[in-house]
Amino acid sequence: MAGGASLDGMIETHELTKRYGSTTAVDRLSLVVKPGRVTGFLGPNGSGKSTTLRMILGLAHPTGGHALVGGRPYSELRRPLHEVGAMLDPGAVHPGRTARDHLRSIALTTGISAARVGAVLELTGLTPVARRRVGGFSLGMRQRLGIAAALLGDPPAVILDEPVNGLDPEGIQWIRNLLRGMAAEGRAVLVSSHLMTEMEQTADHLIVIGRGRLIADTGMAEFVRGASRTDVLVRVDDPGRLASVLVGAGGDVASEADGALAVRGLAPRRIGDLAARADVAVHELAVRRATLEQAYFEATENAVEYRAGDGGRR
Amino acid sequence: MMRGAMASEWLKLRSVNSMRVTLPLACAASFVLAVAPFASDPARSAMSAAQLARYDAAGYCYSGGFLIVVLAVGVLGTLSATSEYGSGLIGTTFLAVPRRRAVLAAKAAVVGGAALLVGLVLSLATFLTAQRMLAGKHLAVGLGDPGAARAVAGAGAFLAVTALAGLAIGIVLRRATAATAAFLGLYVGANLVTGALGGAADAAGRWTPLQILKGLTSTRGASAALPGPTAAALECLAYLVVLLGLAALVIGRRDV
Ligand SMILES: Nc1ncnc2c1ncn2[C@@H]1O[C@H](COP(=O)(O)OP(=O)(O)OP(=O)(O)O)[C@@H](O)[C@H]1O
Ligand SMILES: [Mg+2]
Numbered sequence: 001m002a003g004g005a006s007l008d009g010m011i012e013t014h015e016l017t018k019r020y021g022s023t024t025a026v027d028r029l030s031l032v033v034k035p036g037r038v039t040g041f042l043g044p045n046g047s048g049k050s051t052t053l054r055m056i057l058g059l060a061h062p063t064g065g066h067a068l069v070g071g072r073p074y075s076e077l078r079r080p081l082h083e084v085g086a087m088l089d090p091g092a093v094h095p096g097r098t099a100r101d102h103l104r105s106i107a108l109t110t111g112i113s114a115a116r117v118g119a120v121l122e123l124t125g126l127t128p129v130a131r132r133r134v135g136g137f138s139l140g141m142r143q144r145l146g147i148a149a150a151l152l153g154d155p156p157a158v159i160l161d162e163p164v165n166g167l168d169p170e171g172i173q174w175i176r177n178l179l180r181g182m183a184a185e186g187r188a189v190l191v192s193s194h195l196m197t198e199m200e201q202t203a204d205h206l207i208v209i210g211r212g213r214l215i216a217d218t219g220m221a222e223f224v225r226g227a228s229r230t231d232v233l234v235r236v237d238d239p240g241r242l243a244s245v246l247v248g249a250g251g252d253v254a255s256e257a258d259g260a261l262a263v264r265g266l267a268p269r270r271i272g273d274l275a276a277r278a279d280v281a282v283h284e285l286a287v288r289r290a291t292l293e294q295a296y297f298e299a300t301e302n303a304v305e306y307r308a309g310d311g312g313r314r
Numbered sequence: 315m316m317r318g319a320m321a322s323e324w325l326k327l328r329s330v331n332s333m334r335v336t337l338p339l340a341c342a343a344s345f346v347l348a349v350a351p352f353a354s355d356p357a358r359s360a361m362s363a364a365q366l367a368r369y370d371a372a373g374y375c376y377s378g379g380f381l382i383v384v385l386a387v388g389v390l391g392t393l394s395a396t397s398e399y400g401s402g403l404i405g406t407t408f409l410a411v412p413r414r415r416a417v418l419a420a421k422a423a424v425v426g427g428a429a430l431l432v433g434l435v436l437s438l439a440t441f442l443t444a445q446r447m448l449a450g451k452h453l454a455v456g457l458g459d460p461g462a463a464r465a466v467a468g469a470g471a472f473l474a475v476t477a478l479a480g481l482a483i484g485i486v487l488r489r490a491t492a493a494t495a496a497f498l499g500l501y502v503g504a505n506l507v508t509g510a511l512g513g514a515a516d517a518a519g520r521w522t523p524l525q526i527l528k529g530l531t532s533t534r535g536a537s538a539a540l541p542g543p544t545a546a547a548l549e550c551l552a553y554l555v556v557l558l559g560l561a562a563l564v565i566g567r568r569d570v
Contacts, residue, residue: 058412059405060569075412078315086409092402094330101329108322109315109410149406 007071009035009156009188011056011084015065018051018212025051027212028065033190035156038183040203040220041192044300048212049192050088053161057086069157081110081153087146088161095135099126099145102134103152112152120148125174139166147175157188164198176202196293200224210300220292227295232268234261235284236275245278246271260284319411319420327424332393340386341436347379349443357451368534371448371455372465375440376531380469383436384527387429387473388501391480392493394425399488405570414566418485422558426478433473437466461533464543468530475550476501476523482557485565513538521549 011033018026026048033039043049054060056067058074069077069084077083093102103117121127124144129137134145143166150158160179164172179202183189193199199206206223208216216223224230236242239261243253251266263271268287275282327333352374361369398404411417441462448454457463480497487493501523508519519525519539529536529546536542541549 054569057409059408061567077412080412081410088405089402092406094326094397094401094403096330096332097326098329101325105322105325105329106406106410108325109318111318 009070009084009186011067011069011157011159011188011190013052013056013065013067016052016055016062016067017064018048018055018060019063024212026055026062029209029212029214030065031207031214031217033157033188033207034205035188036183036186037204038179038189038191038202039205039207040199041190041207041209042194042199042296042300043192043209043215045194047209047300049209050161051212052209053086053088053159053190053192056159057084057088059088079110079153081106081112081155083153083155084157084159085150085153085155086159086161087143087150087163088159090139090142090146090165093134093137093142093145095133097134098131099134099137099148100130102145103148106149107152110153116152116154120151123151124148140168140171143167144171147178155187158182158190160189160191162192162194164193164195172198196291196296200292208296208299215299223299224290224292224295227290227298230264230290231288232263232266232271233284233286233288234263234271234275234282235259236261237281237283241278242275242280245274245280249274262288315411315413316416316420319416320423322407322410323420323424324428326398327394327428330397332397333390336386337390337432340383341432344379344381344383344386345436345440345443347382348375348440349379349447351378352444352447355448355451355453358453369453370532370534371445371453372441372459372462373528373532373534375444376437376465376469376472376527380437380440380527381524383433384473384476384524385498385501387432388476388480388497389494391425391429391477392484392487392497393480393490394421395481395484396488396490396493399484400490402570408570415562418558418562418565421481421485422478425481426474429477430470430474434467434470436473437469440469441466455533459533461543465531465533468543468546469527472527472530472550475554478554479523479557482554482561485561486557508539520545523553526550 012031014030016026016029017024029052041049051060055062056069056074066073074080100117100121103120104114107117121130124147126141126144126148129141134142137145143163147160147163150160163175167175176198179189179191183204191203200220203220205219206216207214234242239255239259243261246253246261246263246266249266249270252264254262256262268285272282272285358366398407407417408414445454445456455462457466483496484493487496504522505524508515508522516538520541525540526546526549529541530543532540
């Protein structure tokens with residue numbers, strides 16, 4: 001891999017497309033997953049996340065476009081487990097094999113030592129059940145086993161498809177720290193999930209897709225800030241008067257149940273100035289940030305609307 | 315990468331109970347049922363000249379009970395592929411070894427090699443035990459007698475061919491039920507059909523796997539429905555080329 005250092009861990013797709021019969025699962029998707037940060041991969045059910053990941057990993061053949069890992073197609077990687085670790089399906093294990101044998105069978109392909117197998121078992125908390133058959137594992141234990149397999153080659157990039165499914169709170173916190181830690185070490189981390197509050201705490205960057213198409217490829221803070229749900233809560237002694245002033249200044253004002261005003265389209269500072277000029281006493285002025293969940297709903301809802309109107313004519 | 319892939323396939327093969335339990339059981343049952351009939355065969359002095367001319371002390375080791383291990387090894391061969399497709403583990407395998415034909419080659423080497431070893435040990439054990447039982451009846455042959463060593467080696471090699479055929483069928487069909495049915499159809503069903511058709515199907519009968527096994531192990535000559543040893547070996551080769559070729563073709567093209 002001489003000279004390839006700069007591409008280490010980089011995952012990219014170019015115009016990646018996958019059609020199954022008449023459904024287009026992934027539609028000319030171009031994205032770059034950079035090292036050193038956790039990239040959240042979001043989208044509604046059936047939006048093409050898993051299909052995209054499978055194409056990146058050479059498990060599904062693209063109908064069009066291509067995907068690269070560290071600058072090369074997955075199928076051309078000489079030591080793939082050392083380039084990218086992946087967990088797509090925690091159920092993909094032989095129920096009759098022990099956890100340790102499962103990992104060893106993967107490790108053997110590329111000369112990963114038994115000590116490393118022991119290390120990832122320890123890291124994922126599976127050491128006590130290492131010699132038990134996987135068939136008896138709970139969903140959370142299988143998730144951990146899948147993550148252990150992804151980490152075997154100590155890769156500069158990891159791809160995890162819904163890794164927190166079935167994990168207990170301790171496990172969720174563990175994986176959050178694990179992913180953040182890996183990103184801090186300079187690895188690329190691409191992780192899909194439907195758990196928005198969890199994603200909000202874990203990811204730095206977001207790629208959002210809907211019906212196979214890119215909706216957003218942006219920083220977490222930027223994405224959430226962009227949501228229209230970010231507003232300013234104002235509590236004053238005369239809400240009626242301030243409301244008309246704010247509307248006159250171009251604000252979008254709604255009344256809350258307790259008489260407070262929820263204002264959009266005006267910065268907090270401008271609201272304060274306008275209130276002072278109108279001689280209204282301000283009791284509280286607070287920016288209420290949208291949550292990732294709200295931002296996500298807005299982004300994907302728009303996409304679905306757009307697609308629904310578009311879909312009939314295609 | 316090939317060595318690692320083979321080491322991995324070998325671990326996968328021996329780390330599941332279907333192999334650790336089913337195969338030894340099938341071997342034991344096959345051995346017992348293959349040698350038992352020799353106990354009730356009449357002694358040389360009680361046979362007519364025509365009976366004696368037909369009596370195949372080597373070939374009889376591999377009819378009857380031996381078929382149990384043949385079918386077991388074939389089904390286990392399909393299972394070595396279908397269990398991975400069924401669980402989705404094949405995806406994990408391809409992540410570790412993205413060159414899918416290398417995966418097929420590694421599986422074939424391990425499954426075929428293991429079956430060859432088991433087959434040779436079992437066929438030799440069966441032969442030696444049977445001859446010991448026949449010694450008192452003055453019917454025994456030695457490994458040095460015409461065709462005997464070839465029958466032993468042929469029976470062992472046939473198990474390897476069978477395991478590889480099962481593997482290839484498993485990879486092509488992916489589902490355990492479909493692959494098992496197809497394998498049994500080829501190994502048992504085909505014989506039922508050609509048997510029912512009688513002489514009219516002799517040419518086809520020469521190509522059924524069980525006739526091929528008989529051709530490889532018989533020391534009493536070929537017939538219209540029975541290929542000679544060389545023809546039988548070539549037929550094995552043809553089966554392997556077609557089935558493994560098909561498997562190699564589809565394994566790379568398909569999504570997982
Ligand atoms: N093997 C397949 N054959 C036919 N259609 C498929 C296949 N795999 C996926 N699809 C279709 O492609 C689309 C995208 O599926 P995909 O599994 O990638 O979605 P996803 O974003 O991962 O969804 P989820 O959040 O539910 O996991 C869906 O419409 C799905 O039905
Ligand atoms: Mg999915």
